[in-house]
Amino acid sequence: MKQQELTCIGCPLGCTVTVTTNDLPGPDGENILSVTGNTCPRGDSYARKEVTCPTRIVTSTVRVRGGTSPLVNVKTASAIPRDKIFDCMNAIKDVTVTAPVHIGDRILSNVAGTDVDVVAARNIPSAEV
Amino acid sequence: MKNHDLVIIGGGPAGLAAAVSAKDHGIDDIVIIERDKEPGGILNQCIHNGFGLHTFGEELTGPEYADRFICQTAARKITCQLNTMVMDLKAGPDFKTVTAINRKDGIFQIHAKAVILAMGCRERPRGALNIPGTRPAGIFSAGTAQRLVNMEGLMPGREVVILGSGDIGLIMARRMTLEGAHVSVVAELQPYSGGLKRNIVQCLNDFGIPLKLSHTVTDIEGTDRLCAVTIAQAGPDGRPVPGSETRYPCDTLLLSCGLIPENELTRGAGIRIDPVTQGPVVSDSLETSAEGIFACGNVLHVHDLVDYVSLEAAAAGKNAARYIRGGRSAAGGTIAIRPENGVRYTVPAFISPDGTDETVTVRFRVDRIYRNHTIAVYFDNTPVSRRKRPVMAPGEMEQVILDRKKLAASPDLHSVTIRIEAPA
Numbered sequence: 001m002k003q004q005e006l007t008c009i010g011c012p013l014g015c016t017v018t019v020t021t022n023d024l025p026g027p028d029g030e031n032i033l034s035v036t037g038n039t040c041p042r043g044d045s046y047a048r049k050e051v052t053c054p055t056r057i058v059t060s061t062v063r064v065r066g067g068t069s070p071l072v073n074v075k076t077a078s079a080i081p082r083d084k085i086f087d088c089m090n091a092i093k094d095v096t097v098t099a100p101v102h103i104g105d106r107i108l109s110n111v112a113g114t115d116v117d118v119v120a121a122r123n124i125p126s127a128e129v
Numbered sequence: 130m131k132n133h134d135l136v137i138i139g140g141g142p143a144g145l146a147a148a149v150s151a152k153d154h155g156i157d158d159i160v161i162i163e164r165d166k167e168p169g170g171i172l173n174q175c176i177h178n179g180f181g182l183h184t185f186g187e188e189l190t191g192p193e194y195a196d197r198f199i200c201q202t203a204a205r206k207i208t209c210q211l212n213t214m215v216m217d218l219k220a221g222p223d224f225k226t227v228t229a230i231n232r233k234d235g236i237f238q239i240h241a242k243a244v245i246l247a248m249g250c251r252e253r254p255r256g257a258l259n260i261p262g263t264r265p266a267g268i269f270s271a272g273t274a275q276r277l278v279n280m281e282g283l284m285p286g287r288e289v290v291i292l293g294s295g296d297i298g299l300i301m302a303r304r305m306t307l308e309g310a311h312v313s314v315v316a317e318l319q320p321y322s323g324g325l326k327r328n329i330v331q332c333l334n335d336f337g338i339p340l341k342l343s344h345t346v347t348d349i350e351g352t353d354r355l356c357a358v359t360i361a362q363a364g365p366d367g368r369p370v371p372g373s374e375t376r377y378p379c380d381t382l383l384l385s386c387g388l389i390p391e392n393e394l395t396r397g398a399g400i401r402i403d404p405v406t407q408g409p410v411v412s413d414s415l416e417t418s419a420e421g422i423f424a425c426g427n428v429l430h431v432h433d434l435v436d437y438v439s440l441e442a443a444a445a446g447k448n449a450a451r452y453i454r455g456g457r458s459a460a461g462g463t464i465a466i467r468p469e470n471g472v473r474y475t476v477p478a479f480i481s482p483d484g485t486d487e488t489v490t491v492r493f494r495v496d497r498i499y500r501n502h503t504i505a506v507y508f509d510n511t512p513v514s515r516r517k518r519p520v521m522a523p524g525e526m527e528q529v530i531l532d533r534k535k536l537a538a539s540p541d542l543h544s545v546t547i548r549i550e551a552p553a
Binding site: 007063 | 173176177178188189190192193196278279280281282307308325326327329330331334335519520
Protein backbone atom coordinates (compact mmCIF):
# COMPACT_ATOMS: atom_id res chain seq x y z
CA MET A 1 0.00 0.00 0.00
CA LYS A 2 1.16 3.49 -0.83
CA GLN A 3 -0.32 6.80 0.30
CA GLN A 4 0.07 9.99 -1.72
CA GLU A 5 -0.95 13.42 -0.51
CA LEU A 6 -2.15 15.82 -3.20
CA THR A 7 -3.46 19.35 -3.11
CA CYS A 8 -6.68 19.55 -5.09
CA ILE A 9 -6.71 22.47 -7.50
CA GLY A 10 -10.37 22.21 -8.49
CA CYS A 11 -11.13 25.44 -6.63
CA PRO A 12 -9.31 27.94 -4.39
CA LEU A 13 -10.11 25.82 -1.34
CA GLY A 14 -7.19 23.49 -2.14
CA CYS A 15 -8.23 20.40 -0.18
CA THR A 16 -5.47 18.05 0.86
CA VAL A 17 -6.53 14.73 -0.66
CA THR A 18 -4.97 11.40 0.29
CA VAL A 19 -4.93 8.66 -2.33
CA THR A 20 -4.19 5.11 -1.21
CA THR A 21 -3.04 2.67 -3.89
CA ASN A 22 -1.94 -0.96 -3.80
CA ASP A 23 1.47 -1.89 -5.16
CA LEU A 24 0.27 -3.27 -8.50
CA PRO A 25 0.70 -0.95 -11.47
CA GLY A 26 -2.68 0.21 -12.69
CA PRO A 27 -2.71 2.49 -15.70
CA ASP A 28 -6.47 2.98 -15.54
CA GLY A 29 -6.66 3.61 -11.82
CA GLU A 30 -7.91 0.14 -10.82
CA ASN A 31 -5.16 0.07 -8.19
CA ILE A 32 -6.69 3.00 -6.28
CA LEU A 33 -8.07 1.72 -2.98
CA SER A 34 -9.40 4.96 -1.53
CA VAL A 35 -9.54 8.73 -1.95
CA THR A 36 -10.06 10.73 1.24
CA GLY A 37 -9.90 14.36 2.36
CA ASN A 38 -11.78 15.84 -0.59
CA THR A 39 -14.86 17.91 0.16
CA CYS A 40 -16.58 17.58 -3.21
CA PRO A 41 -16.75 15.08 -6.12
CA ARG A 42 -14.32 17.18 -8.15
CA GLY A 43 -11.62 16.41 -5.59
CA ASP A 44 -12.17 12.69 -6.06
CA SER A 45 -11.89 12.78 -9.85
CA TYR A 46 -8.94 15.20 -9.69
CA ALA A 47 -7.03 12.92 -7.32
CA ARG A 48 -7.69 9.78 -9.40
CA LYS A 49 -6.55 11.53 -12.56
CA GLU A 50 -3.52 13.09 -10.87
CA VAL A 51 -2.34 9.67 -9.67
CA THR A 52 -2.93 7.81 -12.96
CA CYS A 53 -2.34 10.37 -15.74
CA PRO A 54 -1.73 13.97 -14.66
CA THR A 55 -2.31 16.53 -17.41
CA ARG A 56 -1.64 20.26 -17.78
CA ILE A 57 -2.42 23.05 -20.20
CA VAL A 58 0.91 24.48 -21.39
CA THR A 59 1.18 28.18 -22.19
CA SER A 60 4.13 29.95 -23.79
CA THR A 61 4.97 32.41 -26.56
CA VAL A 62 6.18 32.22 -30.15
CA ARG A 63 7.82 34.89 -32.30
CA VAL A 64 5.73 36.99 -34.67
CA ARG A 65 6.97 38.49 -37.94
CA GLY A 66 5.45 41.81 -39.00
CA GLY A 67 3.17 42.25 -36.01
CA THR A 68 2.48 45.08 -33.58
CA SER A 69 4.18 42.95 -30.93
CA PRO A 70 7.28 40.71 -31.25
CA LEU A 71 5.53 37.77 -29.54
CA VAL A 72 2.16 36.09 -29.46
CA ASN A 73 1.17 33.95 -26.52
CA VAL A 74 -0.01 30.42 -27.26
CA LYS A 75 -1.57 27.51 -25.37
CA THR A 76 -2.29 23.86 -25.88
CA ALA A 77 -5.94 23.64 -26.96
CA SER A 78 -6.51 21.16 -24.15
CA ALA A 79 -4.46 19.61 -21.37
CA ILE A 80 -1.54 17.36 -22.34
CA PRO A 81 0.22 14.69 -20.22
CA ARG A 82 2.43 16.33 -17.62
CA ASP A 83 5.50 14.41 -18.75
CA LYS A 84 5.15 15.93 -22.24
CA ILE A 85 5.49 19.56 -21.05
CA PHE A 86 9.15 19.91 -22.02
CA ASP A 87 8.65 18.06 -25.33
CA CYS A 88 5.91 20.58 -26.07
CA MET A 89 8.20 23.52 -25.17
CA ASN A 90 10.92 22.13 -27.45
CA ALA A 91 8.47 21.77 -30.32
CA ILE A 92 7.28 25.37 -30.14
CA LYS A 93 10.69 26.89 -29.36
CA ASP A 94 11.69 27.63 -32.94
CA VAL A 95 8.27 28.45 -34.38
CA THR A 96 7.78 31.87 -35.97
CA VAL A 97 4.41 33.00 -37.33
CA THR A 98 3.45 35.94 -39.53
CA ALA A 99 0.98 38.61 -38.45
CA PRO A 100 -1.95 38.98 -38.34
CA VAL A 101 -2.60 36.32 -35.71
CA HIS A 102 -6.05 35.70 -34.21
CA ILE A 103 -7.14 33.99 -31.02
CA GLY A 104 -7.66 30.32 -31.84
CA ASP A 105 -5.38 30.22 -34.91
CA ARG A 106 -3.57 26.88 -35.04
CA ILE A 107 0.16 27.37 -34.48
CA LEU A 108 1.22 23.69 -34.40
CA SER A 109 -0.81 20.51 -34.82
CA ASN A 110 -0.41 17.38 -32.75
CA VAL A 111 2.32 18.85 -30.58
CA ALA A 112 4.83 16.25 -29.32
CA GLY A 113 2.55 13.42 -30.44
CA THR A 114 -0.18 14.35 -27.96
CA ASP A 115 -2.98 14.75 -30.55
CA VAL A 116 -3.41 18.28 -29.16
CA ASP A 117 -2.88 21.48 -31.16
CA VAL A 118 -1.09 24.59 -30.00
CA VAL A 119 -3.28 27.65 -30.66
CA ALA A 120 -2.82 31.41 -30.46
CA ALA A 121 -4.25 33.03 -27.33
CA ARG A 122 -4.03 36.64 -28.40
CA ASN A 123 -4.80 38.84 -31.41
CA ILE A 124 -1.69 40.39 -32.97
CA PRO A 125 -2.56 42.76 -35.85
CA SER A 126 -0.09 43.45 -38.66
CA ALA A 127 2.17 46.41 -37.97
CA GLU A 128 1.25 49.44 -40.06
CA VAL A 129 3.88 50.00 -42.75
CA MET B 130 -11.90 71.70 -21.65
CA LYS B 131 -13.91 68.61 -22.50
CA ASN B 132 -17.00 67.34 -20.70
CA HIS B 133 -17.94 63.70 -20.20
CA ASP B 134 -20.51 61.94 -18.05
CA LEU B 135 -18.09 59.28 -16.86
CA VAL B 136 -14.29 59.11 -16.89
CA ILE B 137 -12.73 55.77 -16.00
CA ILE B 138 -9.06 55.96 -15.03
CA GLY B 139 -7.36 52.75 -16.16
CA GLY B 140 -8.17 50.34 -19.01
CA GLY B 141 -7.32 47.05 -17.29
CA PRO B 142 -9.84 44.42 -16.24
CA ALA B 143 -11.52 46.73 -13.69
CA GLY B 144 -11.82 49.73 -16.02
CA LEU B 145 -13.14 47.68 -18.95
CA ALA B 146 -15.78 45.84 -16.89
CA ALA B 147 -16.85 49.09 -15.20
CA ALA B 148 -17.29 50.76 -18.61
CA VAL B 149 -19.38 47.90 -20.00
CA SER B 150 -21.62 47.94 -16.94
CA ALA B 151 -22.05 51.75 -16.91
CA LYS B 152 -23.03 51.63 -20.59
CA ASP B 153 -25.50 48.83 -19.98
CA HIS B 154 -27.03 50.95 -17.21
CA GLY B 155 -27.77 53.81 -19.54
CA ILE B 156 -24.64 55.99 -19.68
CA ASP B 157 -23.48 56.73 -23.24
CA ASP B 158 -20.81 59.37 -22.71
CA ILE B 159 -17.95 57.32 -21.26
CA VAL B 160 -14.21 57.64 -21.77
CA ILE B 161 -11.60 55.20 -20.47
CA ILE B 162 -8.12 56.70 -20.04
CA GLU B 163 -5.28 54.17 -20.35
CA ARG B 164 -1.56 54.95 -20.12
CA ASP B 165 -0.40 51.90 -22.12
CA LYS B 166 -0.61 51.56 -25.90
CA GLU B 167 -3.37 48.95 -25.63
CA PRO B 168 -6.19 48.11 -23.20
CA GLY B 169 -6.11 45.02 -21.00
CA GLY B 170 -3.67 46.10 -18.30
CA ILE B 171 -1.62 43.46 -16.54
CA LEU B 172 -3.67 40.66 -18.16
CA ASN B 173 -1.66 41.17 -21.35
CA GLN B 174 1.48 39.78 -19.73
CA CYS B 175 -0.30 37.03 -17.77
CA ILE B 176 -0.11 34.35 -20.45
CA HIS B 177 -0.86 31.47 -18.06
CA ASN B 178 -4.31 29.91 -18.02
CA GLY B 179 -6.87 29.86 -15.24
CA PHE B 180 -8.65 33.17 -15.80
CA GLY B 181 -12.40 33.32 -16.11
CA LEU B 182 -13.46 30.04 -14.47
CA HIS B 183 -16.19 31.90 -12.58
CA THR B 184 -17.12 34.48 -15.24
CA PHE B 185 -17.04 32.40 -18.42
CA GLY B 186 -16.92 28.83 -17.09
CA GLU B 187 -13.69 28.12 -18.95
CA GLU B 188 -9.99 28.53 -18.32
CA LEU B 189 -8.65 31.40 -20.38
CA THR B 190 -5.21 32.97 -20.58
CA GLY B 191 -4.90 36.60 -19.44
CA PRO B 192 -4.95 38.09 -22.97
CA GLU B 193 -8.00 35.99 -23.87
CA TYR B 194 -9.84 37.16 -20.75
CA ALA B 195 -8.92 40.78 -21.58
CA ASP B 196 -10.08 40.28 -25.18
CA ARG B 197 -13.58 39.26 -24.03
CA PHE B 198 -13.96 42.62 -22.31
CA ILE B 199 -12.16 44.59 -25.05
CA CYS B 200 -14.71 43.15 -27.51
CA GLN B 201 -17.56 44.09 -25.17
CA THR B 202 -16.36 47.71 -24.95
CA ALA B 203 -15.83 47.85 -28.72
CA ALA B 204 -19.33 46.48 -29.38
CA ARG B 205 -20.70 49.27 -27.18
CA LYS B 206 -18.54 51.87 -28.96
CA ILE B 207 -16.91 52.95 -25.70
CA THR B 208 -13.93 55.27 -26.24
CA CYS B 209 -10.61 54.14 -24.81
CA GLN B 210 -8.05 56.92 -24.95
CA LEU B 211 -4.68 55.13 -25.11
CA ASN B 212 -1.13 56.38 -24.42
CA THR B 213 -2.65 58.90 -22.04
CA MET B 214 -1.64 59.44 -18.43
CA VAL B 215 -3.89 61.05 -15.83
CA MET B 216 -1.79 63.55 -13.86
CA ASP B 217 -4.30 64.92 -11.40
CA LEU B 218 -7.81 64.44 -10.10
CA LYS B 219 -9.89 67.04 -8.27
CA ALA B 220 -13.12 66.22 -6.47
CA GLY B 221 -16.17 68.47 -6.51
CA PRO B 222 -19.90 68.24 -5.95
CA ASP B 223 -20.96 69.20 -9.50
CA PHE B 224 -18.08 67.90 -11.56
CA LYS B 225 -14.67 66.27 -11.07
CA THR B 226 -11.65 67.65 -12.93
CA VAL B 227 -9.35 65.10 -14.56
CA THR B 228 -6.02 66.46 -15.85
CA ALA B 229 -4.29 64.18 -18.35
CA ILE B 230 -1.40 64.29 -20.79
CA ASN B 231 -0.47 62.57 -24.03
CA ARG B 232 1.82 63.20 -27.03
CA LYS B 233 -0.95 64.37 -29.34
CA ASP B 234 -3.02 66.72 -27.18
CA GLY B 235 -0.44 67.77 -24.59
CA ILE B 236 -1.96 68.54 -21.21
CA PHE B 237 -5.75 68.74 -21.17
CA GLN B 238 -8.61 68.73 -18.69
CA ILE B 239 -11.91 66.88 -18.58
CA HIS B 240 -14.91 67.77 -16.45
CA ALA B 241 -16.69 64.55 -15.51
CA LYS B 242 -19.96 64.04 -13.68
CA ALA B 243 -18.53 60.86 -12.16
CA VAL B 244 -15.13 59.14 -12.07
CA ILE B 245 -14.26 55.49 -11.55
CA LEU B 246 -10.79 54.79 -10.17
CA ALA B 247 -9.42 51.62 -11.81
CA MET B 248 -5.66 52.19 -11.72
CA GLY B 249 -4.72 48.79 -10.32
CA CYS B 250 -1.70 48.16 -8.16
CA ARG B 251 2.05 47.80 -8.40
CA GLU B 252 4.67 45.55 -6.92
CA ARG B 253 6.56 46.25 -3.73
CA PRO B 254 10.12 47.06 -4.89
CA ARG B 255 13.47 46.13 -3.34
CA GLY B 256 13.78 49.58 -1.81
CA ALA B 257 10.71 48.88 0.33
CA LEU B 258 12.06 45.54 1.58
CA ASN B 259 15.29 46.60 3.32
CA ILE B 260 17.37 43.69 2.02
CA PRO B 261 21.07 44.08 2.94
CA GLY B 262 23.80 43.75 0.32
CA THR B 263 25.07 45.40 -2.83
CA ARG B 264 22.99 46.86 -5.63
CA PRO B 265 23.95 44.88 -8.74
CA ALA B 266 21.97 44.32 -11.96
CA GLY B 267 19.84 41.17 -12.01
CA ILE B 268 17.25 42.05 -9.36
CA PHE B 269 13.75 42.33 -10.83
CA SER B 270 10.24 42.43 -9.53
CA ALA B 271 8.48 39.24 -10.69
CA GLY B 272 6.08 41.29 -12.81
CA THR B 273 8.93 43.07 -14.60
CA ALA B 274 10.47 39.71 -15.43
CA GLN B 275 7.05 38.51 -16.59
CA ARG B 276 6.76 41.43 -18.99
CA LEU B 277 10.30 40.91 -20.32
CA VAL B 278 9.78 37.18 -20.95
CA ASN B 279 6.18 37.16 -22.15
CA MET B 280 5.87 40.40 -24.11
CA GLU B 281 9.36 41.41 -25.13
CA GLY B 282 10.97 37.99 -25.58
CA LEU B 283 13.92 38.73 -23.30
CA MET B 284 15.31 36.41 -20.61
CA PRO B 285 16.31 38.25 -17.43
CA GLY B 286 18.81 35.52 -16.44
CA ARG B 287 19.60 31.81 -16.21
CA GLU B 288 20.14 30.94 -12.54
CA VAL B 289 17.23 32.25 -10.51
CA VAL B 290 16.26 32.70 -6.86
CA ILE B 291 12.78 34.00 -6.03
CA LEU B 292 11.92 35.88 -2.84
CA GLY B 293 8.24 35.89 -1.93
CA SER B 294 5.61 33.31 -2.82
CA GLY B 295 2.98 35.64 -4.26
CA ASP B 296 1.20 34.31 -7.32
CA ILE B 297 3.34 36.21 -9.82
CA GLY B 298 6.51 34.80 -8.23
CA LEU B 299 5.14 31.24 -8.44
CA ILE B 300 3.99 31.73 -12.03
CA MET B 301 7.42 33.11 -12.95
CA ALA B 302 9.19 30.16 -11.28
CA ARG B 303 7.44 27.90 -13.81
CA ARG B 304 7.80 30.29 -16.71
CA MET B 305 11.56 30.76 -16.24
CA THR B 306 11.96 26.96 -15.87
CA LEU B 307 10.04 26.31 -19.10
CA GLU B 308 12.25 28.83 -20.90
CA GLY B 309 15.39 27.00 -19.83
CA ALA B 310 16.44 28.81 -16.66
CA HIS B 311 17.12 27.01 -13.38
CA VAL B 312 15.10 28.16 -10.38
CA SER B 313 16.88 26.90 -7.28
CA VAL B 314 14.49 28.05 -4.55
CA VAL B 315 11.48 30.18 -3.64
CA ALA B 316 11.89 31.75 -0.18
CA GLU B 317 8.90 33.10 1.75
CA LEU B 318 9.24 35.14 4.96
CA GLN B 319 5.81 34.12 6.25
CA PRO B 320 5.10 30.60 7.57
CA TYR B 321 2.52 30.17 4.75
CA SER B 322 2.47 30.93 1.04
CA GLY B 323 0.88 34.11 -0.21
CA GLY B 324 -0.15 32.41 -3.45
CA LEU B 325 -3.00 30.20 -4.60
CA LYS B 326 -2.80 26.45 -3.94
CA ARG B 327 -3.05 25.60 -7.63
CA ASN B 328 0.04 27.68 -8.30
CA ILE B 329 2.05 25.89 -5.60
CA VAL B 330 1.06 22.57 -7.21
CA GLN B 331 1.44 23.45 -10.88
CA CYS B 332 4.33 25.94 -10.73
CA LEU B 333 6.58 24.53 -7.99
CA ASN B 334 5.70 20.89 -7.24
CA ASP B 335 5.48 19.94 -10.92
CA PHE B 336 9.07 21.08 -11.45
CA GLY B 337 10.55 20.09 -8.11
CA ILE B 338 11.24 23.69 -7.08
CA PRO B 339 11.56 23.90 -3.29
CA LEU B 340 9.47 26.41 -1.31
CA LYS B 341 11.20 27.48 1.90
CA LEU B 342 8.66 29.00 4.28
CA SER B 343 9.84 31.30 7.10
CA HIS B 344 12.98 32.08 5.08
CA THR B 345 14.26 35.34 3.66
CA VAL B 346 17.20 36.86 1.79
CA THR B 347 19.83 38.20 4.19
CA ASP B 348 22.58 39.16 1.73
CA ILE B 349 22.98 40.09 -1.92
CA GLU B 350 26.42 39.80 -3.57
CA GLY B 351 27.74 41.18 -6.84
CA THR B 352 29.26 44.37 -8.16
CA ASP B 353 28.07 44.71 -11.78
CA ARG B 354 25.83 41.64 -11.94
CA LEU B 355 24.27 39.65 -9.12
CA CYS B 356 26.42 36.60 -8.31
CA ALA B 357 24.83 35.13 -5.16
CA VAL B 358 22.20 35.62 -2.48
CA THR B 359 22.15 34.26 1.06
CA ILE B 360 18.91 32.85 2.43
CA ALA B 361 18.36 32.28 6.15
CA GLN B 362 15.56 31.03 8.31
CA ALA B 363 13.47 33.74 9.96
CA GLY B 364 12.77 33.16 13.66
CA PRO B 365 9.45 33.89 15.37
CA ASP B 366 10.62 37.49 15.89
CA GLY B 367 11.22 37.85 12.16
CA ARG B 368 15.01 38.00 12.61
CA PRO B 369 17.43 35.64 10.81
CA VAL B 370 18.34 32.52 12.81
CA PRO B 371 22.18 32.44 13.14
CA GLY B 372 23.73 29.39 11.49
CA SER B 373 20.76 28.77 9.16
CA GLU B 374 22.28 30.66 6.22
CA THR B 375 22.60 29.02 2.79
CA ARG B 376 24.41 30.76 -0.08
CA TYR B 377 22.82 30.39 -3.52
CA PRO B 378 25.01 31.37 -6.49
CA CYS B 379 22.68 33.02 -9.02
CA ASP B 380 22.47 35.78 -11.62
CA THR B 381 18.85 36.72 -11.06
CA LEU B 382 16.69 37.51 -8.02
CA LEU B 383 12.96 37.94 -8.57
CA LEU B 384 10.88 39.71 -5.92
CA SER B 385 7.25 38.75 -5.39
CA CYS B 386 6.66 40.42 -2.06
CA GLY B 387 3.24 41.95 -2.24
CA LEU B 388 1.20 44.40 -4.25
CA ILE B 389 0.30 47.95 -3.31
CA PRO B 390 -2.76 49.74 -4.73
CA GLU B 391 -1.64 52.68 -6.84
CA ASN B 392 -3.43 55.62 -5.21
CA GLU B 393 -1.34 58.74 -5.86
CA LEU B 394 -4.26 60.33 -7.76
CA THR B 395 -6.67 59.28 -5.04
CA ARG B 396 -4.56 60.86 -2.30
CA GLY B 397 -4.11 63.98 -4.42
CA ALA B 398 -7.89 64.34 -4.57
CA GLY B 399 -8.02 64.26 -0.77
CA ILE B 400 -9.88 60.94 -0.69
CA ARG B 401 -9.72 58.94 2.54
CA ILE B 402 -7.40 55.91 2.37
CA ASP B 403 -7.71 52.72 4.45
CA PRO B 404 -4.36 52.13 6.20
CA VAL B 405 -4.72 48.32 5.86
CA THR B 406 -5.68 47.97 2.18
CA GLN B 407 -3.86 51.14 1.07
CA GLY B 408 -6.95 51.69 -1.08
CA PRO B 409 -9.77 54.21 -0.69
CA VAL B 410 -12.42 53.69 2.00
CA VAL B 411 -15.68 52.93 0.17
CA SER B 412 -19.36 52.45 0.91
CA ASP B 413 -21.40 49.50 -0.32
CA SER B 414 -21.92 51.39 -3.59
CA LEU B 415 -18.09 51.49 -3.93
CA GLU B 416 -18.19 55.28 -3.66
CA THR B 417 -15.14 56.86 -2.03
CA SER B 418 -15.19 59.69 0.52
CA ALA B 419 -15.46 62.07 -2.48
CA GLU B 420 -19.00 62.19 -3.87
CA GLY B 421 -19.31 60.71 -7.38
CA ILE B 422 -15.84 59.13 -7.35
CA PHE B 423 -16.00 55.33 -7.26
CA ALA B 424 -13.26 52.69 -7.05
CA CYS B 425 -12.93 49.05 -8.09
CA GLY B 426 -10.36 46.35 -8.72
CA ASN B 427 -6.83 46.26 -7.35
CA VAL B 428 -6.71 50.03 -6.74
CA LEU B 429 -9.36 49.41 -4.08
CA HIS B 430 -7.86 46.26 -2.54
CA VAL B 431 -5.66 43.55 -4.03
CA HIS B 432 -7.74 40.66 -5.39
CA ASP B 433 -6.71 37.06 -5.89
CA LEU B 434 -8.93 36.29 -8.90
CA VAL B 435 -9.69 38.61 -11.82
CA ASP B 436 -13.26 37.25 -11.89
CA TYR B 437 -13.92 39.06 -8.61
CA VAL B 438 -12.40 42.23 -10.07
CA SER B 439 -14.84 42.05 -12.98
CA LEU B 440 -17.81 41.55 -10.63
CA GLU B 441 -16.75 44.41 -8.38
CA ALA B 442 -16.10 46.68 -11.37
CA ALA B 443 -19.54 45.91 -12.81
CA ALA B 444 -21.06 47.05 -9.51
CA ALA B 445 -18.98 50.26 -9.59
CA GLY B 446 -20.13 50.95 -13.17
CA LYS B 447 -23.77 50.41 -12.25
CA ASN B 448 -23.53 52.65 -9.18
CA ALA B 449 -21.71 55.40 -11.09
CA ALA B 450 -24.49 55.26 -13.73
CA ARG B 451 -27.12 55.64 -11.04
CA TYR B 452 -25.23 58.61 -9.56
CA ILE B 453 -24.96 60.30 -12.98
CA ARG B 454 -28.68 59.81 -13.65
CA GLY B 455 -29.41 61.87 -10.55
CA GLY B 456 -29.37 59.44 -7.67
CA ARG B 457 -27.34 61.50 -5.23
CA SER B 458 -25.02 59.92 -2.73
CA ALA B 459 -26.54 58.58 0.42
CA ALA B 460 -27.01 61.30 2.98
CA GLY B 461 -27.22 60.85 6.71
CA GLY B 462 -26.44 57.79 8.74
CA THR B 463 -24.34 54.83 7.77
CA ILE B 464 -23.78 51.37 9.20
CA ALA B 465 -20.10 50.70 9.90
CA ILE B 466 -18.66 47.26 9.13
CA ARG B 467 -16.18 46.28 11.83
CA PRO B 468 -13.47 43.75 10.99
CA GLU B 469 -12.52 41.91 14.17
CA ASN B 470 -10.68 38.86 15.44
CA GLY B 471 -8.72 37.73 12.40
CA VAL B 472 -10.52 39.80 9.74
CA ARG B 473 -7.92 42.34 8.56
CA TYR B 474 -10.26 44.67 6.69
CA THR B 475 -13.54 44.71 4.80
CA VAL B 476 -14.56 46.24 1.47
CA PRO B 477 -16.90 48.06 1.75
CA ALA B 478 -16.08 49.71 5.07
CA PHE B 479 -19.65 50.88 5.63
CA ILE B 480 -23.18 50.44 4.29
CA SER B 481 -25.75 53.06 3.39
CA PRO B 482 -29.04 51.87 4.87
CA ASP B 483 -31.03 53.24 1.92
CA GLY B 484 -29.21 51.25 -0.80
CA THR B 485 -31.33 49.53 -3.42
CA ASP B 486 -29.48 46.30 -4.22
CA GLU B 487 -30.98 43.16 -2.67
CA THR B 488 -27.67 42.04 -1.24
CA VAL B 489 -24.40 43.59 -0.08
CA THR B 490 -21.24 41.61 -0.85
CA VAL B 491 -18.53 42.21 1.76
CA ARG B 492 -15.05 41.02 0.75
CA PHE B 493 -12.19 40.60 3.22
CA ARG B 494 -8.96 38.82 4.00
CA VAL B 495 -7.93 36.96 7.14
CA ASP B 496 -4.64 37.53 8.99
CA ARG B 497 -3.34 33.93 9.08
CA ILE B 498 -4.34 30.38 8.17
CA TYR B 499 -7.48 29.15 9.95
CA ARG B 500 -8.73 25.55 9.77
CA ASN B 501 -12.33 24.65 10.58
CA HIS B 502 -13.15 28.12 11.80
CA THR B 503 -16.37 30.06 11.38
CA ILE B 504 -17.12 33.41 9.78
CA ALA B 505 -19.54 35.02 12.23
CA VAL B 506 -21.65 38.09 11.47
CA TYR B 507 -23.22 40.26 14.17
CA PHE B 508 -25.73 43.10 13.86
CA ASP B 509 -24.54 45.24 16.77
CA ASN B 510 -24.24 42.49 19.42
CA THR B 511 -26.79 40.08 17.94
CA PRO B 512 -25.41 37.09 16.02
CA VAL B 513 -27.10 36.83 12.60
CA SER B 514 -25.11 34.25 10.66
CA ARG B 515 -22.33 31.70 11.03
CA ARG B 516 -20.62 29.94 8.17
CA LYS B 517 -18.03 27.23 8.77
CA ARG B 518 -14.99 27.22 6.47
CA PRO B 519 -12.65 24.20 6.29
CA VAL B 520 -9.69 26.47 5.57
CA MET B 521 -9.07 30.20 5.22
CA ALA B 522 -5.74 31.73 4.19
CA PRO B 523 -4.46 35.29 3.82
CA GLY B 524 -3.75 34.66 0.13
CA GLU B 525 -7.37 33.92 -0.66
CA MET B 526 -10.18 36.43 -0.43
CA GLU B 527 -13.27 35.60 1.62
CA GLN B 528 -16.74 37.07 1.37
CA VAL B 529 -19.98 37.49 3.28
CA ILE B 530 -23.24 38.33 1.53
CA LEU B 531 -25.64 40.42 3.61
CA ASP B 532 -29.35 40.44 2.90
CA ARG B 533 -30.63 44.01 2.50
CA LYS B 534 -34.06 42.99 3.87
CA LYS B 535 -32.45 41.85 7.13
CA LEU B 536 -30.54 45.14 7.32
CA ALA B 537 -33.75 47.07 6.71
CA ALA B 538 -35.45 45.07 9.48
CA SER B 539 -32.98 46.54 11.98
CA PRO B 540 -33.57 50.29 11.65
CA ASP B 541 -31.44 51.26 14.66
CA LEU B 542 -28.43 49.26 13.51
CA HIS B 543 -25.10 51.00 14.16
CA SER B 544 -22.59 48.39 13.04
CA VAL B 545 -22.12 45.00 11.42
CA THR B 546 -19.24 43.00 12.89
CA ILE B 547 -17.45 40.24 10.98
CA ARG B 548 -15.25 37.92 13.07
CA ILE B 549 -13.40 34.65 12.72
CA GLU B 550 -14.40 32.31 15.54
CA ALA B 551 -13.00 29.01 16.73
CA PRO B 552 -15.23 25.93 16.67
CA ALA B 553 -17.41 25.66 19.77
